[in-house]
Amino acid sequence: MEVTLIAQGLDLMLFGMGTVFTFLTLLVGVTHLMSATVEFLSPAEEINVKAQGSMPPLNPKIEPNIVKAIQSAIDQHRGR
Amino acid sequence: MEVTLIAQGLDLMLFGMGTVFTFLTLLVGVTHLMSATVEFLSPAEEINVKAQGSMPPLNPKIEPNIVKAIQSAIDQHRGR
Amino acid sequence: MEVTLIAQGLDLMLFGMGTVFTFLTLLVGVTHLMSATVEFLSPAEEINVKAQGSMPPLNPKIEPNIVKAIQSAIDQHRGR
Amino acid sequence: MENLISLWASSGVAQIEFGQIVMMGVGLGLLFLAINKGFEPLLLVPIGFGTVLANIPGAGFDAMPIYDAMGQMESPGGLLYYIYHAGIETGLFPLVIFMGVGAMTDFGPLLANPKTLLLGAAAQVGIFTTVLGAVGLSHFGILDFTIQEAASIGIIGGADGPTAIFVTSKLAPDLLGAIAVAAYSYMALVPIIQPPIMRALTSPEERAIKMVQLRSVSKTERIVFPLTLLMLVAMLLPDAAPLLGMFCFGNLMRECGVVNRLSDTTQNALINIVTIFLGLGVGSKMSADKFLNPETMGILALGAVAFCIGTASGVLMAKLMNVFAKHKVNPLIGAAGVSAVPMAARVANKVGLESNPQNFLLMHAMGPNVAGVIGSAVAAGVMINLVGNM
Amino acid sequence: MENLISLWASSGVAQIEFGQIVMMGVGLGLLFLAINKGFEPLLLVPIGFGTVLANIPGAGFDAMPIYDAMGQMESPGGLLYYIYHAGIETGLFPLVIFMGVGAMTDFGPLLANPKTLLLGAAAQVGIFTTVLGAVGLSHFGILDFTIQEAASIGIIGGADGPTAIFVTSKLAPDLLGAIAVAAYSYMALVPIIQPPIMRALTSPEERAIKMVQLRSVSKTERIVFPLTLLMLVAMLLPDAAPLLGMFCFGNLMRECGVVNRLSDTTQNALINIVTIFLGLGVGSKMSADKFLNPETMGILALGAVAFCIGTASGVLMAKLMNVFAKHKVNPLIGAAGVSAVPMAARVANKVGLESNPQNFLLMHAMGPNVAGVIGSAVAAGVMINLVGNM
């Protein structure tokens, strides 16, 4: 039983890492292929988002009181 | 049965108000103790929120300079 | 059975459209009555919302270029 | 080795059936229409994605939870299972959406010109004609629909997504996927479907009719109207009360002016959350065995017919009204009676501008447009009432 | 013909009972009070509308779902049925509301002057006196209340909607409609009910007492306080822990400064969504047989008494404290101990300004005001504990 547990752990290790690497390696290839296909099909597409320049989008929110301020400013502005 | 109902009501009154007063009186003491402990442990803490000066948070005020900034931004934008 | 299905369909048509027209015709009358009553009870009410002038409220979002303008205003304001 | 076999046996490649491949293609097609062509993306993005998820073999998105004899959960259900059973089978999601739509609806133009309600009534002819078409197809053995299914198909002509989903989840849940997809697709196609019909049924002079400016509507009228409508529904057609009740509730929150924070949340966070889950849940009914059959083709065809007849009826009704009315109505706004808010009203405006560049019909068309929502909900109530007794 | 009969038989006009007409009137009356008079509209608009919906004959808003022998759903339940059973019967909605209220509460004034907690304690006398009144009415055979019902009625005097709903849904769910309506109505009536009592029990000199300026409260104190309160509740009165636990959790999210996005959502989208459904769910208990009886009149009368006694007790307690205290307390702020945040504090401020135009009591009154919330929750805990064993 306990030998089986170790064996199960080794199996998990082997097939688990195997799958992870297989999957992600495939994904590398598929992604390259995808990008190439997209480029081939729409070469002239405007590229407006530069990956280099953009910050990671993890704090996308403006503080709520500022949002309220803006909302009221816009309402005022619209003359409502 | 009906006498019991009155008795139950009186019991509720007695033990209810007793518990409420006991609890909140204790809370007065514990709160004083808590504040004293906090003060003792971090006496130099910056006290940036004055209770007297601040409005209850049910009508959150927007800073007027922010509103002005936004208003002018919108005006500029529309004036463009 | 299949004859019944057709009959059921005809029944639905007849009573369905009948109900729809009856209901909405009644609603026309009731709405006129409601407006007249409201007008009668509060004739001097300020009429601040002109139906003609207001856009339908189905795109309540702010135009994205205005949002951008505001965003940049806030960034400036924050000194970022 | 055993593990490799397990991994392989449970992989999608080993399990996938042809129908699932096709349905994934359908899901991706819906995403394409939504993203590239702008077809009602708020609903078709979640529905399309839900379709793909529901057809991943072995992913169990639609799996039922399993309980042991003690009532203890042995394995949980799939995400789409829970969404469907909690939100769609119960009718909760369409009703919450309707509350949100009510909170977004401006009854002002309708109140300024109540007779446009009749245009909203006329456009429902599309619904019931389609029911007849469906039972006809069944009668001649071409397709096989029950009266419940025929009624659900007809409601596509109402051009009102939540109404169609609400009725179908009650009367013919197996058709939910096909009917929801048809309803939202045709709503998106309004700018293509309607103009030729509108032009064919009207003369250039009619299309150029300039309508009298709408009167102002007081705040009190706006507040009292949803309550009036609710009372009328309560007295005459309680089967329509769930849909119209929530619609009126949302509108009252909007107009009453004292619960703006509730109204804002209803129009934003709440309706958005429910829209996401409603779409995914509808997608869960897009399985191959329920979608890939001749009936779906029939549903799509009948839905298109329903739209065309509804549009035509609205226009013709407007022309009929002009026979009697003092203030002429531009018959183009009759087409807006199918609902599809606000797309149909914009189409009426656009076609009107072609004939008379100074003639802005948008606000005039908003009246029949929201009247069409009421009309469809009334039609839905009648259907549920009558078909439940058939 | 059969169809016409079906439509007629299921119409509201054919089915409506007199009680339902009256209850619809009650619902419309609540809407009128909420919209025209500004009575706690955030709750009374949904409750009033829910009342109307629940009393539409044949609409099935309150219908139970029906399952066949296999556990498959045959017909779904009504919207209000699901809301009530999922959110109110379980106690979830009041608890989430309490979390939101906690996130909106500023304990600063209370922390600056903790002895105002005693004012919040005193105001709870109204609760327990009202329980006595209810059992008295029952004893003399005038009305018929169990001890559970009497306890629920008393809690109206706590002037705290979610607390009243939480206690009543546990002890006397049949009275939920009447008690919730009474609680919110009287909270709205605070500016009318309280001032005469406050003036009657105080001299002009007392009303003009100027209080010492509140000290500043540090961020650490604000963070530690909800935890301290929670620990005290945990040790002494766990039956109050659900309400006060969620209240403290909301307040900790507010004050800790590191989870602002959670705090914002709690104060906005989440509390708004739950408020809408809580109100509708309470409305579902406003059926004629549960509301139109002499007991409801008794509840309304007892609730008013509870408010008056609570107000008086708070004021008198403040006068008692002044006998011993060095820094005098303006007795008007004692009236704020009934909670009804922030209305009661504003009333204290307004009445205070009448006697001394330079005397701003608002912040001083916020202390007893939030203390009243704590006091009512403690009273609720005691009730649940003791009545559960009676």
Added chain:
Amino acid sequence: MENLISLWASSGVAQIEFGQIVMMGVGLGLLFLAINKGFEPLLLVPIGFGTVLANIPGAGFDAMPIYDAMGQMESPGGLLYYIYHAGIETGLFPLVIFMGVGAMTDFGPLLANPKTLLLGAAAQVGIFTTVLGAVGLSHFGILDFTIQEAASIGIIGGADGPTAIFVTSKLAPDLLGAIAVAAYSYMALVPIIQPPIMRALTSPEERAIKMVQLRSVSKTERIVFPLTLLMLVAMLLPDAAPLLGMFCFGNLMRECGVVNRLSDTTQNALINIVTIFLGLGVGSKMSADKFLNPETMGILALGAVAFCIGTASGVLMAKLMNVFAKHKVNPLIGAAGVSAVPMAARVANKVGLESNPQNFLLMHAMGPNVAGVIGSAVAAGVMINLVGNM
């Protein structure tokens, strides 16, 4: 007197057990770490508070509802009971969170440099090594873990909270509290755990490697990528489809540009609401009998090991890639492969700046960082598949 006894008997002081005191201390400790030290406060504040609530004796936060023989509710369940069973046992909350995380994720850097996916793969070595460690401890009789528990412990090394919670709620729900706390704690400790390992395994020259600027990524690529990933998952590893499916759905809503209002709500109100309840629900599993045992110590130790091995594997994989690659990769970004988005990427950037003040690695590290999320979800899928058959 009887009442006094009842109040005393039900008080916390009379009922509390030693284990509960300790667990309350653990809860307060988590709050301290979250608030004072900034440890993943969005999750640890709710988890810590939930821990305190769940251990209040007699408060019944975790109580089951009781029904009578008729199916009528006799007493409702506790708040945490409902949260746990509705949202965590079913897997719904982690999936909704993953949808929100998808809507917040920018795949741009990954698309610009897809080979960084391999770094995300390598970092998962930590997961599986830890599984081995856990079964080893069990084998030698030091601790007692089943293979299900070992798999759940391993997933801590994935540095991905929702993935860990999803897997553990399926495989070893009793360990949920310990594993969730370990996962979030170590994610917070990334800036302390990782740098020494990164420095030990790299030379100063390697750390100074400047990477070629990332190419621009088109909108179409961003839209097609989540669909591509979904298809690959569907075909190869459907057990990972719930997690990655919702992740891709969120990301598609973000990138497609036509459902911004849905994307905004997903990133804000929806994920915030679910985060609050997920945290509280995890706290409900932090009872003394499930947490205060040697296994928890083992879990914490193994989790730390998992993190270290994952970090090392990522760095070493980057060095291995450099042996073959034309464009050299800075091996520091390999450490970001453990996910812990975006903390690990920031750490890579910071350590990189120490060796070369002109070398900004942040965007380069975002590729392996989000690859680590995919890798962990794939590992989770394998675990669920294989362990389910063991």
